Amino acid sequence: EVQLVQSGADVKKPGESLRISCKGSGYNFTSQWISWVRQMAGKGLEWMGKIDPSDSYIKYSPSFQGHVTISADKSISTAYLQWSSLKAADTAMYYCAREYGDDKWDYFDSWGQGTLVTVSS
């Protein structure tokens, strides 16, 4: 069974750094991209970017480029999303999702349970 398990909720102060994680299991972690998706309270889904764990090639959404860093460690089947200096506006639920691709179609077939990040002074 494909599973993505994310790190737990975190509360940080503005200006602090943070790295959240997403560990894959039940499949070859390097065979599919991992995306990160933001959902602010009561709002919709926003795609932040994705990483190919096989070579750590990354594509960012222009809306998030420069504000976050996506990385992965294929040796432990884990993808990361990190901030160097958090803002209150980063308060949101963050999901990782596996982007399954079958040589033609791509879709998010498995999702992590979400990590709630709260930034407050």
Next chain:
Amino acid sequence: DIQMTQSPSSLSASVGDRVTITCRASQSINSYLNWYQQKPGKAPKLLIYAASSLQSGVPSRFSGSGSVTDFTLTISSLQPEDFATYYCHQSYTTPRTFGQGTKVEIK
């Protein structure tokens, strides 16, 4: 970026009703259109991929249609567990984009 516009933003329906949600892309996305269901406090769940292919394990009352720029998600007979928010999503190009969501509520 490709903009995805869903309509309506919300709807009220009764158990047994036929429900239709539409999604329009700002440019052609072929059939690279997926639909997700999200319940409160839960991660989204894939329902339909490639515009009309039913994900394994998803009830057959869910169906998708459309191509190019106009797409539809249909629930043929609404069940109590279907009250949720539904999102369309294009995987034609990056950045990936989602519709704003359609909340299906109990009438």
